[in-house]
Amino acid sequence: MSSQLPPFFPLRAGRVHEVCGPASTGFSAIVAGVAGGRALWAQEAWLADMLTPASMMPFLDPAKLLLAKTQNQTDSLAVAEEALKDGSLSVVVLEVTRPLDLREGRRLQLAARTGGTTGLCIIPEGMGSNAAETRWRATPLFDPACEDSTLMRWEIIKNKSGTTGAWHVHWDAQTHRLHVVPPVGERPGSARTPE
Amino acid sequence: MWFPRLASDRVLRAHPSEAPFVIAARTGSTELIYCLNPAAEQAGLHRGMRLADARSFCPDLISRPAEPARDTRLLRSLRRWAERFCPWVGFEGTDGLVLDITGSAHLWGDEAALLADMRARLERARIEVRLAAAGTRGTAWALAHFGDTEDGLLALPVAALRLAPETVTGLQRLGLRSIGDLTASPRAPLARRFGPDLLLRLDQALGAQPEPVTPEAEPPQFSVRLTLPEPIGLEADVMAATERLLAPLCAKLAAQDMGARRLCLTLRRVDQASQQVELRLAAAMREPARILPLFQRGVTEVDAGFGIDQIRLEATQVEPLPLQQIGPTNQPRPDHLADLITRIGTRIGLENIQRFLPADSHIPERSFLIAPAAFSEAQGGFHAPRPRPIRLFPPEPIHASGAQPPARFRWRRMTLTTARATGPERITPEWWLPDDNWRSGLRDYWKIDTREGRRLWLFYTPQNPGWFVQGEFA
Numbered sequence: 001m002s003s004q005l006p007p008f009f010p011l012r013a014g015r016v017h018e019v020c021g022p023a024s025t026g027f028s029a030i031v032a033g034v035a036g037g038r039a040l041w042a043q044e045a046w047l048a049d050m051l052t053p054a055s056m057m058p059f060l061d062p063a064k065l066l067l068a069k070t071q072n073q074t075d076s077l078a079v080a081e082e083a084l085k086d087g088s089l090s091v092v093v094l095e096v097t098r099p100l101d102l103r104e105g106r107r108l109q110l111a112a113r114t115g116g117t118t119g120l121c122i123i124p125e126g127m128g129s130n131a132a133e134t135r136w137r138a139t140p141l142f143d144p145a146c147e148d149s150t151l152m153r154w155e156i157i158k159n160k161s162g163t164t165g166a167w168h169v170h171w172d173a174q175t176h177r178l179h180v181v182p183p184v185g186e187r188p189g190s191a192r193t194p195e
Numbered sequence: 196m197w198f199p200r201l202a203s204d205r206v207l208r209a210h211p212s213e214a215p216f217v218i219a220a221r222t223g224s225t226e227l228i229y230c231l232n233p234a235a236e237q238a239g240l241h242r243g244m245r246l247a248d249a250r251s252f253c254p255d256l257i258s259r260p261a262e263p264a265r266d267t268r269l270l271r272s273l274r275r276w277a278e279r280f281c282p283w284v285g286f287e288g289t290d291g292l293v294l295d296i297t298g299s300a301h302l303w304g305d306e307a308a309l310l311a312d313m314r315a316r317l318e319r320a321r322i323e324v325r326l327a328a329a330g331t332r333g334t335a336w337a338l339a340h341f342g343d344t345e346d347g348l349l350a351l352p353v354a355a356l357r358l359a360p361e362t363v364t365g366l367q368r369l370g371l372r373s374i375g376d377l378t379a380s381p382r383a384p385l386a387r388r389f390g391p392d393l394l395l396r397l398d399q400a401l402g403a404q405p406e407p408v409t410p411e412a413e414p415p416q417f418s419v420r421l422t423l424p425e426p427i428g429l430e431a432d433v434m435a436a437t438e439r440l441l442a443p444l445c446a447k448l449a450a451q452d453m454g455a456r457r458l459c460l461t462l463r464r465v466d467q468a469s470q471q472v473e474l475r476l477a478a479a480m481r482e483p484a485r486i487l488p489l490f491q492r493g494v495t496e497v498d499a500g501f502g503i504d505q506i507r508l509e510a511t512q513v514e515p516l517p518l519q520q521i522g523p524t525n526q527p528r529p530d531h532l533a534d535l536i537t538r539i540g541t542r543i544g545l546e547n548i549q550r551f552l553p554a555d556s557h558i559p560e561r562s563f564l565i566a567p568a569a570f571s572e573a574q575g576g577f578h579a580p581r582p583r584p585i586r587l588f589p590p591e592p593i594h595a596s597g598a599q600p601p602a603r604f605r606w607r608r609m610t611l612t613t614a615r616a617t618g619p620e621r622i623t624p625e626w627w628l629p630d631d632n633w634r635s636g637l638r639d640y641w642k643i644d645t646r647e648g649r650r651l652w653l654f655y656t657p658q659n660p661g662w663f664v665q666g667e668f669a
Contacts, residue, residue, distance in 0.1 A: 022649055025585050026669030038532065045547070050587040053551040053563045054579035055669065062551045063573040067565065068539060069547040079539050086538075088531040140648040140668075142614050148582055150669050153648075171669075 006167040006180055008134055008156060010034045015133035016084070016108045016119035023138035023152045024122045025051070026059075028093045030171055030178060031120055033059035037090030038066065040083045042076045044097060045069040058150075058173035073098055080119065081107060087115035096123045105129025134159045141168065151181070196277070196292040196313070197325045197339040198270070202230035204322045205269050206259050211321070215253050219246045220261035229261045263289075273322075274411060280309065285408045291339070293332060295408040300328075332408065333357065333400030337374075348400060349375035356396040362389050374400070415451050418509035419444045426465045426502020433462065433494050433503065434487070440508040441483040454479025454516030460490065462497055463505040470497050475545050477536035477569035479514040489537050536569055545569045553577045557622050558633070559587060559665070581620055582642065584652040584666025590632070595662040598655060600641045606664050611649065617642040619655070635659040642668065 011017045011031055019027045032039040039060065041051065053062030068083075070076040073096065080094040094108075100121070109131045112119045121132070128135050135158035143149035150173075155166040170179050198204070202218045215235035219226040226246040238253040250256055267289070274292055277284045283295035296309060303309040306328045317324045327338035334348050337355035348355075351374050353366045365388070371377050377385070377397060386394050398404035419440050427433060437460060448455060456479050460472040472493035480486060536548050545567060552564040553576045563577070595601035600616040618641035624633035636658030643651045652666035 022667075023669065025667075029585060029669060048589050050560070052559065052583050052585065052587055052666075053553070053577050054583040055585040057577055057579055059669070061575070062563075062577050063575050065551065066536075066568050067549040067551075068543065069549065070543050075543050078542055082539055082542075083535060086531065086535045088535055140650055142644055142646050142648050144614070147615070147617060149644075 014116045018121045018128045018132040018135040021137040023140045027138040029059040032091040035090040038064045039091040040066045041093045042068040043095045081111040084111040084117045085115045099127040100129035105131030200323045216257045331402045332406045420507040426504040428499040428502045445481045448481040453513040455510035457512035461507040462503045464500045478533035479516045585669040587666045590663035590665045611645040614646040615644040
């Protein structure tokens with residue numbers, strides 16, 4: 001198991017990034033956990049999905065997490081802009097429900113640069129803004145080796161300052177670290193699984 | 196100053212009526228008359244009478260329940276009003292005030308003119324009062340309660356000395372009916388029989404013992420205002436005026452070791468309309484430089500019309516904010532998070548910025564609390580004996596049967612294949628808390644790792660067979 005982090009991770013601070021895919025909640029929790037410090041999670045109030053503090057514990061301290069419940073996306077964006085500009089948080093996570101246009105993306109980007117805060121938008125597939133620094137797709141993977149595994153495939157699908165790529169990663173709750181693991185079939189000692 | 200009918204005057208001031216009127220207080224299971232107006236007194240009613248008896252005497256009696264808290268509030272405002280006569284005003288029991296008018300009576304001419312002015316003003320306010328001015332506090336009390344006679348204090352009954360009822364009865368049995376009788380009799384046997392209290396009261400009334408008036412402290416007022424010679428309309432000007440008001444307000448707060456939690460800025464326009472900007476702070480604070488930028492958003496929305504010529508700033512809610520000692524462990528770290536919460540809170544409401552608090556329950560939805568961040572402290576102590584999904588959603592039914600997890604199932608238009616099932620973890624509903632979502636009874640929770648990758652939290656309800664998806668793991 002290699003302990004080398006994927007390139008472009010931890011996410012560049014003072015920038016807004018995007019993540020899509022089924023494992024984007026886990027991705028966001030890992031981003032907030034790696035950054036340390038306090039985080040704000042802005043979510044529209046009508047969404048029935050609930051985050052649970054017990055599940056956050058392997059990644060970050062739930063006491064450091066603030067939630068903002070907003071009426072609509074305009075409010076969410078305003079909250080995120082204000083929080084990014086302030087600089088007293090280390091990560092601001094924003095759940096987006098409708099496509100962001102270039103103006104909104106750019107405003108978030110400027111706010112993040114002012115405060116030096118990492119911004120992360122959880123977007124539905126294909127609803128990102130061109131202003132994002134990087135866009136990731138996170139998908140969970142089945143891990144036959146371990147029961148409580150958090151094996152995921154992270155893929156950069158847009159990168160303003162580098163190349164794209166894909167990695168299989170795994171969060172180690174004990175050491176509080178992210179590990180890059182080779183894909184299942186290519187692990188040393190494992191026979192290649194027939195397709 | 197004695198207000199013999201404070202409670203009934205308070206009600207009758209708002210609803211004037213000439214009919215017999217009483218205030219009844221509930222003591223035990225009976226209602227007793229607590230206060231009554233002169234019309235009721237003429238009808239033969241008296242204090243301490245049962246309300247049912249009073250009704251039979253006087254069928255058209257109007258009665259109201261007693262509200263001692265409101266009476267106290269009226270007395271408090273009367274006390275503030277009485278400061279117009281002298282600066283030294285204290286309470287005398289629950290229905291009187293005592294004023295030390297030494298050095299202020301000459302402003303009205305003499306004592307009689309002062310009392311006449313007081314009486315006229317209270318009569319206009321429809322509050323009955325008995326006034327008396329005397330050299331000692333005890334004498335003034337006696338004269339106010341037992342009437343002014345030619346012989347002065349000595350002719351008044353012994354009850355005018357503010358004694359306990361048993362002492363008064365005891366003295367009357369001895370034939371000592373008036374204060375004059377009491378002063379003429381030897382002191383030592385009286386002290387031995389009735390204790391030192393009797394002689395103390397007597398000496399206080401006669402002036403041999405001092406009895407100072409304790410004035411109530413004025414409660415601190417956290418409001419300041421500014422009247423402008425010319426109306427202003429520019430946002431920058433309003434902010435500058437607010438800044439000028441904040442400095443004295445914060446100085447007042449600092450003097451009392453208080454911090455403002457809610458501020459109200461009232462802007463009065465030249466056309467008498469007024470607009471309010473309310474600021475709810477996420478933490479008590481009193482630094483002008485931190486509060487001022489938080490007003491920016493509210494002030495921007497104000498319509499200045501033809502201009503604003505009066506500005507009032509009030510701290511409507513304050514909290515104690517004592518100075519804290521700086522030690523090696525708690526360095527004074529500027530915490531700007533409270534400012535951020537306030538700024539966001541002015542837009543989405545302070546209640547909508549929340550944090551997790553631990554709770555003691557096995558029910559997944561109730562294993563934590565969500566509390567407004569501005570009104571709670573961050574707490575640790577979360578525990579998860581078993582892994583919990585990162586995202587919980589309302590249970591979504593899937594097609595499956597049997598107590599064992601299905602090998603293949605469809606969820607959200609995806610066909611998923613179970614690769615590994617961990618469980619079951621049985622959770623029973625909390626019967627002491629009714630919850631509609633748990634009507635289906637016991638739940639057996641399974642963690643399902645699918646071959647497609649998604650890790651889901653399924654449950655099976657054995658008492659009401661069915662399979663549901665309730666969460667997704669990271």
